[in-house]
Amino acid sequence: MNGSKQVIVGICAMEKKSLSKPMKEILTRLEEFEYIKTLTFSEDVILNGSVEEWPLVDCLIAFHSKGFPLEKAIEYAKLRKPYIINNLEMQYDIQDRRSVYKTMEKEGIEIPRHAILNRDSDDPAQNTIVEYDDHVEVNGVTFNKPFVEKPVSAEDHNIFMYYPTSAGGGSQRLFRKIGSRSSVYSSESGVRKTGSYIYEDFMATDGTDVKVYTVGPDYAHAEARKSPALDGKVERDCEGKEVRYPVILSNKEKLIARKVCLAFKQTVCGFDLLRANGRSIVCDVNGFSFVKNSFKYYDDCAKILGNMILRELAPTLHIPWNIPFQLDDPPIVPTTVGKMMELRCVVGVIRHGDRTPKQKMKLEVRHPK
Incomplete structure (x- = not known):
C-alpha cells in the first residue's frame, strides 16, 4: 500500500452480534479491500468505558440489540463524527412498533389495517377497547377474529393471534424460537388486559x-x-x-x-x-439484520458496503481509489475440498405429455420416374 492511509471501520455492537458467523464472514470480505481495516469494539469498552475512551474510527457500524447502550453510541458519533452506516437516532423508532407504522404510513408503504391501544395514555380516544366473542372494538375500530395483537415494544416478541368461535376459539401465541417451537396454541380467547398493543387484521x-x-x-x-x-x-x-x-x-x-x-x-x-x-x-x-448461511449474500454485502465506504471517505482521506468496473463474478464458493461453482438458478421449461392425437396420417410418396 506504500504507506497509504487506511479507512478504519468500527463495529460497535454486543458480542453476540459482532462475533456472529455472518458478521465474521462479511468483515473477512471487507478486509479484502486494500484500503479498509476493520476494528471491533469490545463489549467491556462499550458498556463500561466512556465514549472518549472508545477507539477512533473513520466509519461506524453500530446497531442496537438487547443491552446495547444506544445513547452512548449517539454521543460517540456526535463527538468523533465518523461516517455512519445505519442512522443511530432512527434506531429508537425501530424499537417502537407505533413509530414504525407511523413512519411507513408517512412514506406510503402499505401496512395492515390497524389500531393502537395506548393504555399509558390519559386520552380515552387512545385507550378504549370493547371485547365481544368474535370481535373487538379498539378506539371505535372493529377487528373481527382472526386478528393479531402485537406489543408496541419491538423487543417484545409475544404476539397473539385470536381465532373465531367457528374455528374453535382460543389463540396462537407466538414467541422467539425456543428449540423447535416458535408458537403454542392456548384455549384462552380473551385479549390481554395490561400493556399497550397494536391490533391489526390477520393476513392470510x-x-x-x-x-x-x-x-x-x-x-x-x-x-x-x-x-x-x-x-x-x-x-x-x-x-x-x-x-x-x-x-x-x-x-x-x-x-x-x-x-x-x-x-x-x-x-x-x-x-x-x-x-x-x-x-x-x-x-x-x-x-440491522444479516442473512445466515448465504455466501452469495456475504459477497454482495461486503462489496456494496466496501464501495459505499470508500466512495464516501476516499476523497477526504486522500486515498487513491476509484470504483472498480467489474463484470459479474463467477459464482465460486469455498468448500472443504477446494472451490467449486455454485448453482444459483435452474430454469425449466416443461410441457405436459398428455396430448390429444391430431388424427394425422403420414404418407411416403415416390414418383415412378
Whole structure:
C-alpha cells in the first residue's frame, strides 16, 4: 500500500452480534479491500468505558440489540463524527412498533389495517377497547377474529393471534424460537388486559413469511420461512438449521425495500413482508439484520458496503481509489475440498405429455420416374 492511509471501520455492537458467523464472514470480505481495516469494539469498552475512551474510527457500524447502550453510541458519533452506516437516532423508532407504522404510513408503504391501544395514555380516544366473542372494538375500530395483537415494544416478541368461535376459539401465541417451537396454541380467547398493543387484521398467506434484507436502497435479498402461526413447529434441515427458501421479489416489492431502507435510514436493514390477496404488506421492521448461511449474500454485502465506504471517505482521506468496473463474478464458493461453482438458478421449461392425437396420417410418396 506504500504507506497509504487506511479507512478504519468500527463495529460497535454486543458480542453476540459482532462475533456472529455472518458478521465474521462479511468483515473477512471487507478486509479484502486494500484500503479498509476493520476494528471491533469490545463489549467491556462499550458498556463500561466512556465514549472518549472508545477507539477512533473513520466509519461506524453500530446497531442496537438487547443491552446495547444506544445513547452512548449517539454521543460517540456526535463527538468523533465518523461516517455512519445505519442512522443511530432512527434506531429508537425501530424499537417502537407505533413509530414504525407511523413512519411507513408517512412514506406510503402499505401496512395492515390497524389500531393502537395506548393504555399509558390519559386520552380515552387512545385507550378504549370493547371485547365481544368474535370481535373487538379498539378506539371505535372493529377487528373481527382472526386478528393479531402485537406489543408496541419491538423487543417484545409475544404476539397473539385470536381465532373465531367457528374455528374453535382460543389463540396462537407466538414467541422467539425456543428449540423447535416458535408458537403454542392456548384455549384462552380473551385479549390481554395490561400493556399497550397494536391490533391489526390477520393476513392470510400461503403459510410462509417473507424476510427481506437490504444492503443500501438498491439491493434486497429475500427468503421465505414457514410461518410460526401455522403450528408453531420450526422446520429444520438435517444440520438443525431453520429451513429457508429463496424468494424472487417483484418490482413492486423491490421498491418497497428501497422505501424501507431510506425511510428508516438503515443501510443494512431487515423487514417482514406478507404476501396476501395479491398485495405485499410490511408488518415489521427489524433494523440491522444479516442473512445466515448465504455466501452469495456475504459477497454482495461486503462489496456494496466496501464501495459505499470508500466512495464516501476516499476523497477526504486522500486515498487513491476509484470504483472498480467489474463484470459479474463467477459464482465460486469455498468448500472443504477446494472451490467449486455454485448453482444459483435452474430454469425449466416443461410441457405436459398428455396430448390429444391430431388424427394425422403420414404418407411416403415416390414418383415412378
